[in-house]
Amino acid sequence: MTKTPEPGPVPAAYDMIVVSNRLPVDYEEGPDGSTGWKSSPGGLVTALEPIMRAADGAWVGWAGVADREFDPFEHDGISIIPVPLTPDEIEDYYEGFSNDTLWPLYHDVIAPPSFHREWWDAYVRVNRRFAEAAARAAAEGAVVWVQDYQLQLVPRMLREQRPDLVIGFFNHIPFPAYGIYSQLPWRRQVLEGLLGADVIGFQRAADAGNFSRAIRRLFGYTTRGSTIEVPDPDGSVRRVVARHFPISIDAAGFEEIARRPDVQARSREIRESLGNPSTIMLGVDRLDYTKGIRHRMKAFGELLRDGRLSVEDVTLVQVASPSRERVETYRQLRDEIELTVGRLNGDQSTLGHQAIAYLHHGYPREEMVALYLAADVMLVTALRDGMNLVAKEYVACRFDNDGVLVLSEFTGASDELRQAVLVNPHDIEGLKDAIELAIGMPHRDRTRRMRSLRKRVRENDVANWSATFLETLTGTGRITPGVSEALALSLDALAGAERLLVALDFDGTLAPIVDRPDEARATPPARDALIRLAATPDTRVAIVSGRALASLVDVADPPEGALLSGSHGVELQLDGGSVTVDLRDTEREHLRRLTRIVEEAAATVDGAWVEFKPAGVALHTRRLSPHVGVALQQDARERVTRALRGITVRAGKSVIEFAVRSNDKGESLRRLRQHAGATAVLYVGDDVTDEDAFAALEDGDLGVKVGQGKSIAAHRVRSPEEVAELLGLLAERRATAVGDPPGWT
Structure with missing residues (x-):
């Protein structure tokens, strides 16, 4: 934890800005009254830290503390720009509209969403505050990358304030089909907000398709493949890319931890503490109704009840980290899960063997890796999930090429991890069969599947994800x-x-x-x-x-x-x-005048030459220095636009083309x-x-x-x-x- 920084100056002009609901640091108060900032590293931070340092980047987000304003400061080489939120805004913008309206709606209404106008008003107000903070901090032509569903209005707000910016947006959760999305009273405003971006990223191709279909239904804009043609107020058309960029993890980092002797020793301790059962099954989730925790417990309980599994041989470890416990839906879910665990353990456990080890805690990464190594079967049974990085973390840790991943087909990860045992978690009988298949899978099959899964996760890690997105957004990066x-x-x-x-x-x-x-x-x-x-x-x-x-x-x-x-x-x-x-008479006359104008411009510089085409001319500057070539192209463009109207101008590599027929x-x-x-x-x-x-x-x-x-x-x-x-x-x-x-x- 670093000490609380002294108040800083007004933010400088940054070339790269990430905007997210939360900052990559947490504000902490020590037992002795000291205060400071502690890194809260996740996959996103791991991916973006080196890019932001190289590009003089800044991170805009909320510090996680209500009613506190912090000056900008630097932490571990990254400039931090905190955005303040009041307690009412946390309740209405974050817990309300973001997590009780958008979250259930975007997850296929697994739980009913709530629609309240005061929540929407807070969402607009907070999004504008984030957009203004980013606009103040951004250099001319800077790249701004906005993250996730809490900030869907920021791209358009930014474009209105700073049309010079290059704006990207990534949606980390699913985007629903139009029949579900259309329930949102502010459906047009949210889409308009997102269309302010140059590139909109989704986890799955299906999500990008759902978004494009919503655009066609509500606005009638032309969509071609992954491109949406958005009319701007000046009458021009701006092309917005909307396609999938599946996010991943720091695979090498997880494997490095898994290979540590102390972590492997802890893995053995975990197995011993559970009584060394033949099979340990593991579930790791936020305590959320989208994760399918109830479904896997129901399937496991029935397998024990019917004698298809024995509590002496198989134990389920369920880690359910606390989540949004101020929201009533989540409090009810916790009560229901804990009641189910108690009943199942009461019915099935013996004095020496517990059916379910239920852990309502968050754990440090080293402990999670030890759990992954201890688990013979990983259960990821989400009812709907944008990606689910737990599945990839488990695969990355299994350097021994052992273990079986049971994976819901309703996760984004299932698009990539095809060698997992794929399941429909709503089908309890099918889920039970998949669990039995995973437990009884021969070692050779486990090894074959895991090798394939690990190859996929290693090659498509989080660094590749960020590089691919930014390459699409900016056109730079290593190919x-x-x-x-x-x-x-x-x-x-x-x-x-x-x-x-x-x-x-x-x-x-x-x-x-x-x-x-x-x-x-x-x-x-x-x-x-x-x-x-x-x-x-x-x-x-x-x-x-x-x-x-x-x-x-x-x-x-x-x-x-x-x-x-x-x-x-x-x-x-x-x-x-x-x-x-065939050209009309007026077009032929325009072509004659156009040819003369461009030839006159080309004659002013040795090495330029003109190519004649059926409906236009091209001025080639390839033999000129870049500086002279650009100046000549600009001169030719000005000459043509002064003399003729309705001419199509198209710039290419060391060439500018003029056409009388578009x-x-x-x-x-x-x-x-x-x-x-x-x-x-x-x-x-x-x-x-x-x-x-x-x-x-x-x-x-x-x-x-x-x-x-x-x-x-x-x-x-x-x-x-x-x-x-x-x-x-x-x-x-x-x-x-x-x-x-x-x-x-």
């Missing part, structure tokens, strides 16, 4: 070399599509960027893979480029039967030949999908202009961004060489799924 496991799994799913369209940008994707665009060529491995894909049954290949169609045909040397899109979709070459959009790669991809009759699409691109194509992807499609830069694509590779690797992998798996093309050996 994993080669084809990542997550991308390979997505390719597996795509390979089995009924009719597949493989569409790719050319420059920077199939072909490395070169100084002379007429010398660009696809890498030989990429071209070979495209030829194999084009020859595979029910598979079409398309190249989608900003180049004029004639130039694209010349440099791409497309495989037989390939579909081509040039000039950002103005030109299409389908199976029946080329198609060019079209983009997204519209082109939709036309290609329709022509090919594709049931699934892979799109790969490297440029800003490819974002329109990524936005056009639908559920079941796959987008891959090449290189750095902000993108709504779900996956990334580093270079055209890795695009070739990706295509080769897809060609192999597609051939396995639908059969080899004629002539393959």
Whole structure:
């Protein structure tokens, strides 16, 4: 515990800000009257600490003490900005609206939610206070990452105050289906609040889908795959990404604790204190009605009652940490659970063997790891859970590759941990069968399952989660070399599509960027893979480029039967030949004037050149220094906008394009999908202009961004060489799924 800091100055301007209901520190008063701050490390803190230190970050949140105002201070290298709450606000905003309205509603109304207008008013007021604190602390263009359901209005409030900010939001709990969500009287206001973010993250794909459907039902906004098109007040359209980023744990940290001799010794002590039963089953939960504690106790009690299990052989340890004990629903739940434990122990325990060891405490991490090591079977039977990190903690600790995880299919963790014994906790008979299966599972099967589970948890740890989210939000971060496991799994799913369209940008994707665009060529491995894909049954290949169609045909040397899109979709070459959009007379006149203006701008700087297209022109600045190129592009943009109206301007890598007919790669991809009759699409691109194509992807499609830069694509590779690797992998798996093309050996 560090001493209470002296009052600090007004917050500085920070480049990275995390906003959450609680700070990563707790305020404590010692027995001698001393006061100070103690770290309350969790998975989120572990993931974000190094990022925040590197980015000069600050954490905005409530200190956990009512009616106390604290000045900003620094703790363990992180700037802390406390937000005060009054006792009434804690009761109405936190215990009321957050935990007695939103929590039960978002967990499928397992308990009935309460709707009170004064709670909503407090929620709005407190959200505004958090937003104002973040806005004051944020530097120009800073990244602000808002956490969880207590602060769903903050993104829009921030955007209204500071439109320069990059705003992310992550929802740690489920998002319900529209039929449930629609019960909320303030349903539109909450969605409007969330849509202030640039990226909205969810635990499961189903949650992101529920959110997008709610947006369509209530606002009618266009949604394409994971992208929502949100109209801004100035008439422009802002793209918001809403997709799943499953959270995880510090897997290496848990395993490190589990390997300590003192923790392993404590694990053996736990088994001895329980009478060394053949099997210890473990449940670890907050005392919450969503966790399914009653269901697992009912199943266990019936197994003992019916003689399918013996209390001499099997003991259930249930850790139920205190939770929201000022809320009446939780007080009632505690009474019910403790009554059930008493009855079951009274009916089934013997003098030497207790049926259930019930522990209503919170424990330090080392003790929890010892419990995980002592447990032969881990029971995670939540009725609804955004993720459930306990399941991942158990797996991370089992470095001995032993133990069985029984996991509810209604947890987010079940999407990833498929080698667990998956159960429907509402089905008591099925739950009883699953418990018996876990207890009697042969050692070889336990080992096989646990190895698979541990591989998944290690590779998708909390650091990977935060990096993936921030990479999507900001376009920065380290890209994993080669084809990542997550991308390979997505390719597996795509390979089995009924009719597949493989569409790719050319420059920077199939072909490395070169100084002379007429010398660009696809890498030989990429071209070979495209030829194999084009020859595979029910598979079409398309190249989608900003180049004029004639130039694209010349440099791409497309495989037989390939579909081509040039000039950002103005030109299409389908199976029946080329198609060019006919221009109206006014558009032809605008094109003539546009060409003259851009040529005049290009003539002012040696090395710039103009590419002519059917509906526009492109000014290339690749041969210029970055500073000179940017200045020339800005000069050309100003000349065009002063002289002509209704011109579409599109900036790319070292190029700015002007068009008299609005079209983009997204519209082109939709036309290609329709022509090919594709049931699934892979799109790969490297440029800003490819974002329109990524936005056009639908559920079941796959987008891959090449290189750095902000993108709504779900996956990334580093270079055209890795695009070739990706295509080769897809060609192999597609051939396995639908059969080899004629002539393959």
